[in-house]
Amino acid sequence: MFFIQFLILLSCIFIGARIGGVGLGVMGGVGLSIFVFVFGLQPTSPPIDVLLMILAVITAAGSLQAAGGMDYLVSLAEKALRKNPKNITFVAPIVTYLFTLCAGTGHVAYSVLPVIAEVARESRIRPERPLSIAVIASQQAITASPISAATVAMVALLSDYKISLLNILMICIPSTFIACMIGAFVASKMGKELDEDEEYLRRLQAGFDTQVTMVEKKVDSHSKRSVWLFLLATLAVVILGSFESLRPGWNVDGEFVRLSMPQVIEIIMLSVSALIILVCKPSIEDITSGSVFKAGATAIVAIFGIAWMGDTFINGNMETIQGSIMDMVTAAPWLFALALFVLSILLYSQAATVRALMPLGIALGISPMMLIAMFPAVNGYFFIPNYGTIVAAINFDRTGTTRIGKYILNHSFMIPGLVATIGAVGIGLLLATLLY
Numbered sequence: 001m002f003f004i005q006f007l008i009l010l011s012c013i014f015i016g017a018r019i020g021g022v023g024l025g026v027m028g029g030v031g032l033s034i035f036v037f038v039f040g041l042q043p044t045s046p047p048i049d050v051l052l053m054i055l056a057v058i059t060a061a062g063s064l065q066a067a068g069g070m071d072y073l074v075s076l077a078e079k080a081l082r083k084n085p086k087n088i089t090f091v092a093p094i095v096t097y098l099f100t101l102c103a104g105t106g107h108v109a110y111s112v113l114p115v116i117a118e119v120a121r122e123s124r125i126r127p128e129r130p131l132s133i134a135v136i137a138s139q140q141a142i143t144a145s146p147i148s149a150a151t152v153a154m155v156a157l158l159s160d161y162k163i164s165l166l167n168i169l170m171i172c173i174p175s176t177f178i179a180c181m182i183g184a185f186v187a188s189k190m191g192k193e194l195d196e197d198e199e200y201l202r203r204l205q206a207g208f209d210t211q212v213t214m215v216e217k218k219v220d221s222h223s224k225r226s227v228w229l230f231l232l233a234t235l236a237v238v239i240l241g242s243f244e245s246l247r248p249g250w251n252v253d254g255e256f257v258r259l260s261m262p263q264v265i266e267i268i269m270l271s272v273s274a275l276i277i278l279v280c281k282p283s284i285e286d287i288t289s290g291s292v293f294k295a296g297a298t299a300i301v302a303i304f305g306i307a308w309m310g311d312t313f314i315n316g317n318m319e320t321i322q323g324s325i326m327d328m329v330t331a332a333p334w335l336f337a338l339a340l341f342v343l344s345i346l347l348y349s350q351a352a353t354v355r356a357l358m359p360l361g362i363a364l365g366i367s368p369m370m371l372i373a374m375f376p377a378v379n380g381y382f383f384i385p386n387y388g389t390i391v392a393a394i395n396f397d398r399t400g401t402t403r404i405g406k407y408i409l410n411h412s413f414m415i416p417g418l419v420a421t422i423g424a425v426g427i428g429l430l431l432a433t434l435l436y
Helices: 002-019 023-038 048-066 069-083 085-103 106-111 113-122 128-143 149-161 165-187 198-205 221-242 261-280 284-289 291-316 318-331 334-347 350-363 368-378 388-396 414-435
Strands: 249-252 255-258
Touching: 002 023, 002 291, 002 334, 023 291, 048 069, 048 149, 048 221, 048 261, 048 284, 048 291, 048 350, 069 085, 069 106, 069 113, 069 221, 085 106, 085 113, 085 128, 085 165, 085 221, 106 113, 106 128, 106 291, 106 388, 113 128, 113 388, 128 149, 128 165, 128 350, 128 368, 128 388, 128 414, 149 165, 149 261, 149 291, 149 350, 149 368, 165 221, 165 368, 165 414, 221 261, 284 291, 291 318, 291 350, 318 334, 334 350, 334 368, 334 414, 350 368, 368 414
Parallel strands: none
Antiparallel strands: 249 255
16 A cells, blocks of 8 residues: 555656646645545645745745845846856856845846856856856855745754754764865866867857847845845844844743744744835735745745645555664665655755655654755755746857757756765765764
8 A cells, every 4th residue: 555655746747847837736635635635644834834834935925026135136146257268167157156145036137147157258268167067056056045934944844953044054064065066166177178079169150149248237225235134134034043032932731942943034024025015015926926926925835735745645644654764774865865856856856855854864863964955955856947047047158058958858957956965965964064
């Protein structure tokens, strides 16, 4: 019976991933229906706190985007890239990493990719090199951002184990950043020099326009204020998440209870969204119609269905899972990291992967610090080259050096992605051992 249910779980994930968008969430609902009405499993509670945290964060990020804050960040990035054109393969991933770290979403990279492509071409550097690792860095930074959907999901799952946001950041920020720099070094050696690349030379001879069309966007004082407000809110989340004594508390039935981190994130993010709206006066319609809010709303639906289905399956088969898998995973924890990586390829979402599989890691008795170290393994959706930022990078590189190979998987992002992901997990495990 266990294997039949497991096959149903995988089938719903696979079909939902193929549908795309909210398809993942609604197929989770289908699987949940089968588990409850056919197999009689008792449904667990839906992950309400995680969903509300993500909703609050994307509301704030959407307000930032509507106020022009993203455009201001892009203008700063362009200055940094043009100031160091010869080192663009290393500067570009630093820029996209910091953008994602602060904004909590990798979608901010869309605005920077054309700048990277153009500066690389102007500097006679193969654009594939900075573009590939810049996209990977924007993905890796998700697991280091204090306000990303994936990180807030981790905070919620590990809250019962006295794991603070600072514990996660102390491991994930250095591990992912160092791994991205290693990936940048590897990317700097990829392919032929631009003037020797056959595809680029063919396009030049054919008269193709290899320049990227840049659209200059207006940046005003409201744009700058929105960025500062958002960054202050992010800093507040980090401080309150790192020092529990700063959070208010109350006596409840004779027990002193402090404000939980999910509630801290929800309160601060909703408040800063209101401040951005009142001070910077963005269009309310632009907030909900922007790419950041839409992507976040899609993630909420996906996590809602998949997480609820996964939790119900794990809870209903706990004895079987613990009896057959625990010894194997305990002896070789890297197998769980591999499982996270493979599932992220199917789900195309770090947050959905965390909510679908991390509860299993907890149930198997894997150390919370080990789970944090393996957290970057959820960044596997570069493996199949059809994610949004990957497709955008390919299209922005008018020289043709950033591409999908003949065999699909031999694409420009594979080597930097594998190096960064394996490196982040390896460095994370080392840090977890040294620090804790």
